[in-house]
Amino acid sequence: MNQVLDIAAVAAIALATVLIGVYGIRVSRTTGDFFVASRTVRPVWNASAISGEYLSAGTFLGLSGMILLDGARGFWFPIGYAAGYLLVLAFVAAPLRRSGAYTLPDFIEARVQSSRARRVTSIAVLVIGWLYVVPQLHGAGITLVVVAGLPPWVGAVLVTTLVAGAVAAGGMRAITYVQAFQYWLKLTALLVPAVLIAFALAGGPHELDPALVFPPQDGPAGMDAYATASLLLALLLGTMGLPHVLVRFYTSPDGVSARWTTVLVIGMVSVFYAVSSTMGLLGRIVAPDLARPGLSDTVALVLPSRVFPGPLGEAITALVVAGAFAAFLATSAGIVVSLAGVVSQDVFSGSVRSFRVSAVICALVPLAMALATQPAGLVASVGLVFVMAASTLSPVVLLGVWWERLTARGAVAGMVTGGVSCALALLVHAAIGGVGAAAPLLAQPAAWTIPLATATTVVVSLLDREGPPAVAERLLARLHTPERR
Template sequence: MNPALSIGAIVAVVVVTAVIGVWGLRISRTTSDFFVASRTVRPVWNASAISGEYLSAGTFLGLSGLVLLSGSDAFWFPIGYAAGYLLVLMLVAAPLRRSGAYTIPDFIQARLDSVLARRLTSALVLIIGWLYIVPQLHGAALALGVVADIPPWVGATTVAVVVGGSVAAGGMRSITFVQAFLFWLKFAALAVPAIFLTLTLSGVEPTIDPELVFPQNAGPAGLDAYATTSLLVALLLGTVGLPHVLVRFYTSPTGASARWTTVGVIILISGFYVASSTIGLIARIAAPDLAAPGVADTVALQLPSRLLPGPVGDLLTALVVAGALAAFLGTSSGLIVSLSSAVSQDLFHGTVRSFRWAALFCTAVPLVVALATAPQGLVTSVGTVFVFAASALSPIILLGIWWRRLTARGAVAGMLVGALSCAAALLASAAVGPSAGWLSSALAQPGLWTIGAATLTTVAVSLVDGRTPVSTDRVLARLHQPERSRARAGASD
C-alpha cells in the first residue's frame, strides 16, 4: 500500500468535487435552483445523482465487510436496499413530484394543512439526516486512517468542510452534478478492483469454496424468520422514508420522468451491489484474518495490495480510496441539501441566504457528534437509520399519498409512536444484549412491530378524528393526475 498515491487520490477527489461545486455556483441563481434545481434534472442525470447519494459508506466499505463476516446472510441488505426503490417507483416517485413541494415537510403541510405535523416532520427529517451523516464521517476517518495513518478527526473534518462548502455555494443544482460524478467514480472504484481480483483468483488454488461462502446452516432453515422478515420490511420501507432520497424526485421535470429516474436507480445500484459483494466473497478466501468487527469494514481497502503487491495493487488501492471518499461526499452532500431545505423553509423564509446558513449548521452538528463518538459497523449503523425512517416517516408518506381519510392528528400520533417505539427498542436492545432469546431478536430488529404500531395508530386516530382538511380532494387530484391530463383540463376550462 502506497500512502502517497492514496493521499494523491484523496486530494484529487476533493479538488474535482470543489471545482464542480464552484462551477455549479455560476448557474445557481434562483431559490428554485438551490432547493430543487429548478425541476429540470433529466432521468439519466437524476438516477446517477440519486445513486451517488444513496450508496453510502455503509455500502461502499461496510457491505464488503459484512459479506466477509456473514457470507450469504449479508445479501439481505443489498436485496432490501435495491428492492426499496420498487416501492418508490410504484407508490411514491410520481405523486411526490406532482405535489409541487420543495421538501417532505412541505408535502406534509400541503396534504394535511397542519403546522404541527410539518414541525414534527421537520424534526424527524433532521434526526434521520444527522443519524445518517455520522456513519459517513466515521467511514471517512476509518478510510484515511487505514491508508495513510491519518488521525480520525482529519478525515471527518475534510468531508464536512467540502460538503458543507459545496452545498452552501451551489445548492441542489450544483450538488446534482457533484453526486452524478461521484457515483460513477465509486462504481469504477469497486468494479475495476473486483475484476482484477477475480482474474487473480481464477488461476490460484484453492478456488472459492461454495461451502465456505454459502454454508448449509446459512440456508433458509438457519435463518431467524422474524429477524429476517423485520429487516427486509425495514429496508424496503426505510427507502420511502429517507428525506435525501425523496427530495431528489422534486427535481424531475414531470411525474413520468421521476418514474424513469427510479428505474435507472434500480439498474445502477444493482450493478454496484454486485461489485461490492464480489469483493466481500473474495475476501472470505483471500483475507479471512480480516473477519473481525471494525476491521472487516477495511477489506475493500486492504485486499488489492494483498493479492496484487506492487504498482498494480497500489493503483487499485488508490482508486478504492478515491471511491470511498466519493461515497462519503456523495451521501453527505445529499443529506445536507435535504436538511438545509427543511431548516431554511421552517425556521426562516426559504431564501438562498437562509439555505446557506442552514447548510453550515446542518454540517456542524453531525461533525461534532462524529468526533465525540466511536464508529460502529457501517452497515449496521446505516441499517438502524432505515429502521427509524421506516417507523417514523414511511407510514405517513404512504398514507398521505394513497389514503384520503388521513388527518393531521392521526399523522402526528403515528409519527410519535413510530419514532419513540423504535428508539426505545434500539436502546433496550443495547441494554439487553443478544442472549435474551426472542426478546433480543424483537428489540434488535424492531421494524416489523414498530412500523405496524405506527400505521395502526395513524389509521385509528384518523378514523376517530375524522376531520380531513377541506383541501384533501384537490391535493390528491394533483398527486394522482398526470401533468398532461391537468394541462388538457386547464385548456378546456
C-alpha cells in the same frame, strides 16, 4: 500501501468535488436552484445523482465487509436496498413530484393543512438525516486510518468541510453534478479491482471452494426468520422515508420523469451492489483473517494489495480510496442539502442566504456526533437509520399519497408513535441486549413498530372529529393525475 498515492487520490477527489461544485455555482442563482435545481434535472442525470447519494459508506465499504463477515446473510441488505426503490416507483415517486413541494415537511403540511404536523415532520427529517451522516463520517475516518495512518477525526472533518462548502455555495443544482460524477467514479473504483482480482484468483493458487465462500451455517438454514423478515421490511419501506431520497424527486421536470428516474436508479444501484458483494466474496477467499468486527469494513481497501503486491496493488488501492471518499461525500452532500432546505424554511426565511447558513449548521451537527461516538459496523449503522425512517416517516408518506381520510392529528400521532417506539427499542437493546424472548423484538423492531405507527395513524385519523382537510380530495386528484404529453 502507498500513503502518498492514497492521500493524492483523496486530494484528487476533493479537487474534483470543488471544481464540479464551482461549475454548478455558476448556474445556481434562484431559490429554486438551491432547493430543487429548478425542477429541470433529467432522468439519467437524476438517477446518477440519486444513486451517487444512496450508495453510502455502508454500501461501498460496509457491504463487502458484511458479506465477508456473515456470508449469505449479508445479501439481505442489498436485496432490501434495491427492492425499496420498487416501492418508491410504484407508490410515491410521481405523486410526490406532482405535489409541487420543495421538501417532505412541505408535502405533509400541504396534505393535512397543519403547521404542527410540519414541525413534527421536520424534527423527524433532521434526526434521520443526521443519524445517516454519522456513519459516512466514521467511514471517512476508518479509510484514512487504514491507508494513511491519520487520526479518525481527520477524515470526518475533511468530508464535513467539503460538503458544507459545496452545499452552501451551490445548493441542489451544484450537488446534482457532484453526485452524478461520484456515482460513476464509485462504480469504477470497485468494478476495476473486482474484475482484476477475480481474474488473478482464477489462475492463481487460491481454490474457489463453495464451502468456504458460503458455509452452510451462513446460508438460509442459519437465518432467524423473524430477524430476516423484520430487516427486509425495514429496508423495503425505509427507502420511502429517507428525506434525501424523496427530495430528489422534486427536482424532476414532471411525474413521468420521476418514474423513469426511479427505474434507472434500480438498475444502477443493483449493478453496484453486485460489484460490492463480489468484493466481499473475494475477501472470504483471500482475506478471511479480516472477518472480525472492526476489521471487516476494511476488506475493500486491503484486498488489492493482498492480491497484487507492489505498484499495481498500490494503484488499485488508491482507486478504491478515491471511490470510498466519493461515497462519503456524495451521501453526506445529499443529506445535508435536503436538511438545509428544511431548516432554511422552518427556522429562517427560506432565502438563499438562509439556505447557506442552514447548510453549515446541518453539516456541523453530525460532525459533533461522529467525534463523540465510536464507529460500529457501517452496514449495521445505516440499517438502523432505515428502521427509524420506516417506522416514523414511511407510513405517513404512503397514507398521505393514497388515503384521503388522513388528518393532521393522525399524522402527528403516527410519526411520534413510530419514532418513539423504534428509538426506545433500539436504546434498550443497546443498553441490555433485551430480555429473553423480547431480545429479537428489540434488535429488529421494524416488524412491530411499522404496523404500530400505521395503525395509530389510521385509528387517530378515523376518530378525529375534525376529519380530513377540505382540500384533501382536490390534492389527491392532482397527485394521481398524469401529466399531458
